[in-house]
Amino acid sequence: MTLNHLQKEFDKMMNRDYFSDTVHPMRKEAFAQFLDLGFPTKKWEDWRFTNLSPITKQDFSLSEIQDAPQDDLDISAYEIEDTHTIVIFNGHLQNSISSLENGVSLMSGLEYLTHKNDGFTQAKNTPFDLLNTAFMDSGIALVIEKNMAIKKALRILFITSSTKNLMISPRVHIDLGNASSLSIIEHHVGDSESAFQNESVFVSIGENAKLDHVRIQSNANTVSNMANIHVQQEDDSHYSFFQFANGSQLGRLNLRAELKGEGAYCRLDGLALSTNNQHLDHHIIIDHQVANCISHQNFRSVLQDKSSGVFSGRTIVRKNAQQTDSHQSNKNLLLSKNAFVHSIPQLEIDADDVKCAHSSTTGALDEESLFYLRSRGLDILSAKNLLVQGFVSEMIESVKHEATQKMIQSHLQNWLNSNA
Amino acid sequence: MLKIKNLHASIDGKSILKGINLNIKPGEMHAIMGLNGSGKSTLANIISGREGYAITKGDVIYQNESLLEKSPETRALDGVFMSFQYPVVIPGVNMTYFLKAALNAHRKHRDEEELDAIGFLKLIREKIKAVDIDEKYLKRAVNDGFSGGEKKRNEILQMITLEPKLSILDETDSGLDIDALKIVANGVNQYRSSENSFLVITHYQRLLNYLKPDFIHVLIDGKIVKSGDMSLASILEEKGYAWLEK
Ligand SMILES: Nc1ncnc2c1ncn2[C@@H]1O[C@H](COP(=O)(O)OP(=O)(O)O)[C@@H](O)[C@H]1O
Ligand SMILES: [Mg+2]
Numbered sequence: 108m109t110l111n112h113l114q115k116e117f118d119k120m121m122n123r124d125y126f127s128d129t130v131h132p133m134r135k136e137a138f139a140q141f142l143d144l145g146f147p148t149k150k151w152e153d154w155r156f157t158n159l160s161p162i163t164k165q166d167f168s169l170s171e172i173q174d175a176p177q178d179d180l181d182i183s184a185y186e187i188e189d190t191h192t193i194v195i196f197n198g199h200l201q202n203s204i205s206s207l208e209n210g211v212s213l214m215s216g217l218e219y220l221t222h223k224n225d226g227f228t229q230a231k232n233t234p235f236d237l238l239n240t241a242f243m244d245s246g247i248a249l250v251i252e253k254n255m256a257i258k259k260a261l262r263i264l265f266i267t268s269s270t271k272n273l274m275i276s277p278r279v280h281i282d283l284g285n286a287s288s289l290s291i292i293e294h295h296v297g298d299s300e301s302a303f304q305n306e307s308v309f310v311s312i313g314e315n316a317k318l319d320h321v322r323i324q325s326n327a328n329t330v331s332n333m334a335n336i337h338v339q340q341e342d343d344s345h346y347s348f349f350q351f352a353n354g355s356q357l358g359r360l361n362l363r364a365e366l367k368g369e370g371a372y373c374r375l376d377g378l379a380l381s382t383n384n385q386h387l388d389h390h391i392i393i394d395h396q397v398a399n400c401i402s403h404q405n406f407r408s409v410l411q412d413k414s415s416g417v418f419s420g421r422t423i424v425r426k427n428a429q430q431t432d433s434h435q436s437n438k439n440l441l442l443s444k445n446a447f448v449h450s451i452p453q454l455e456i457d458a459d460d461v462k463c464a465h466s467s468t469t470g471a472l473d474e475e476s477l478f479y480l481r482s483r484g485l486d487i488l489s490a491k492n493l494l495v496q497g498f499v500s501e502m503i504e505s506v507k508h509e510a511t512q513k514m515i516q517s518h519l520q521n522w523l524n525s526n527a
Numbered sequence: 528m529l530k531i532k533n534l535h536a537s538i539d540g541k542s543i544l545k546g547i548n549l550n551i552k553p554g555e556m557h558a559i560m561g562l563n564g565s566g567k568s569t570l571a572n573i574i575s576g577r578e579g580y581a582i583t584k585g586d587v588i589y590q591n592e593s594l595l596e597k598s599p600e601t602r603a604l605d606g607v608f609m610s611f612q613y614p615v616v617i618p619g620v621n622m623t624y625f626l627k628a629a630l631n632a633h634r635k636h637r638d639e640e641e642l643d644a645i646g647f648l649k650l651i652r653e654k655i656k657a658v659d660i661d662e663k664y665l666k667r668a669v670n671d672g673f674s675g676g677e678k679k680r681n682e683i684l685q686m687i688t689l690e691p692k693l694s695i696l697d698e699t700d701s702g703l704d705i706d707a708l709k710i711v712a713n714g715v716n717q718y719r720s721s722e723n724s725f726l727v728i729t730h731y732q733r734l735l736n737y738l739k740p741d742f743i744h745v746l747i748d749g750k751i752v753k754s755g756d757m758s759l760a761s762i763l764e765e766k767g768y769a770w771l772e773k
Contacts, residue, residue: 474578479615479669482575483629483685484603484636493628497619497668 137240167274175199216246243278253284267297342368381414410446535584545749561746608691610682712737
């Protein structure tokens with residue numbers, strides 16, 4: 108996508124009369140900064156192994172009002188039982204088919220801005236953060252008041268379905284007041300043949316609050332998917348994140364968690380299944396800013412064909428973050444000789460009294476195990492599939508929401524069967 | 528049942544088996560004894576279909592057909608079973624799931640109806656009694672957190688569940704205390720019949736005293752240098768192997 112083309116799309120958006128001009132200055136500033144930087148290139152340290160050409164070699168256009176569904180959508184194909192659902196279709200919030208539990212307030216980006224007294228958290232970690240701020244469309248905020256425990260899981264269903272090359276920039280703020288709790292599921296689906304989704308999520312977890320965050324990236328294998336997730340945790344807060352990715356041509360998770368309050372617990376897990384020439388990344392930064400926090404990272408990838416991926420996990424332990432307990436594990440299973448993974452663990456530790464462990468392994472299926480299973484009568488395909496299941500089972504079983512876990516299991520089965 | 532004819536095999540160009548001949552009839556139990564490195568596991572592995580060996584001469588005939596070109600799973604379904612010297616730990620793969628899948632593969636092959644979860648549980652609860660394995664082990668990953676003896680009992684559990692015709696026991700007695708040894712020996716003895724054949728690999732007379740094999744063969748440096756009956760085991764126990772080497 109040329110910067111020229113982006114500029115045209117930007118001007119188009121600024122002239123939309125149904126957009127509030129309150130955020131225009133913010134958009135303009137972010138877009139100017141983006142133009143200064145441009146898209147990352149392979150010369151950038153954190154972007155060496157991510158080929159962005161699916162995004163840069165194609166022009167994408169803004170999703171317009173007419174790209175919203177004309178009638179009520181049928182979302183039964185994407186059913187997950189036992190959830191409330193907010194539907195966003197091609198970047199447009201579908202209020203009429205969305206439902207919410209009492210205690211969750213769903214605000215527009217604008218309402219949230221007022222709620223926060225114009226003090227929106229912004230991020231400039233990568234050009235994609237800036238691009239999201241410049242182009243954010245479906246700005247929504249989920250605000251949970253303090254002491255509210257939201258029982259039913261809340262799903263945000265992102266459907267991308269269009270014959271046009273759409274660029275969609277969802278923006279989600281999740282704001283948990285002290286001692287509140289929420290379980291949220293981002294569910295990315297759709298049959299768009301070509302689309303670029305650049306999503307930013309801002310999570311803020313108050314003292315003693317608890318957020319369970321599952322992200323399912325199951326859109327079509329032709330879509331490009333940037334997820335920019337920013338997490339801030341206060342004292343004794345809990346955050347657990349799990350991403351399951353089997354969709355997207357190019358999928359990159361950029362997650363940065365800042366542990367700002369003592370006693371915070373942060374657990375980040377991810378599982379990517381890739382085939383053909385998919386490229387699925389996990390880029391994680393955990394920033395221990397204060398003492399006595401715990402963080403766990405557990406990321407796995409299973410790769411077929413010529414697919415590839417990156418795990419980059421940076422654990423930062425600042426000088427006063429004593430008694431930090433941090434653990435990182437990355438395991439990659441290569442099912443084809445042509446698949447490859449870059450595993451880049453990085454520890455930046457400035458405190459002296461800390462426990463930091465990390466491990467990384469990449470390899471093919473274990474021949475001994477394969478022979479063992481086959482010697483018991485399992486055909487080679489069943490034996491291989493069983494070993495892959497064994498490799499990922501611990502990850503999938505950690506998903507607490509039962510219907511979601513089931514759905515991921517069936518995605519896994521389909522993935523295994525389609526590789527047969 | 529099994530005929531091994533002048534079998535020569537090598538690994539990475541190094542000759543390991545140097546002309547093995549062996550004939551096991553239905554219902555017979557043969558034991559192979561020999562020092563470490565003499566090629567016992569190599570022989571067991573070749574019969575069960577592990578890759579990585581070059582067969583330079585000879586053949587392995589099972590039920591009148593050569594085994595050598597067949598996949599490990601085909602051999603297994605046709606009734607060949609090996610109790611591994613070193614059973615593999617497979618993280619994440621549940622014991623019950625694995626064993627049920629293996630049994631159902633066998634049942635399907637025999638044109639029997641596959642068992643559902645309840646049917647399998649009923650069957651396996653009987654089987655585990657015979658090898659004194661607690662049901663909780665079935666909830667674990669394959670061999671995960673099993674002691675050495677438990678792994679070997681698990682091998683015998685798989686044998687009596689899958690009901691092979693030819694069972695190869697590769698040092699199933701190694702590392703077992705006397706109680707575990709008795710359990711393993713009992714499991715094997717209960718499974719003996721006029722149709723089921725066994726090839727028992729061991730260093731020690733101990734297990735053989737319980738099993739009382741029909742024939743004993745001594746393997747030295749890739750060749751069977753002596754064959755006999757149970758009395759040979761006692762002589763080996765007493766005199767060692769040195770007198771048999773040239
Ligand atoms: N994978 C292998 N690669 C190279 N040499 C091997 C391999 N496996 C076994 N050997 C060699 O083959 C010989 C026989 O080994 P093995 O059959 O395991 O003996 P045993 O079971 O009688 O102790 C030994 O010299 C051993 O070092
Ligand atoms: Mg051996």
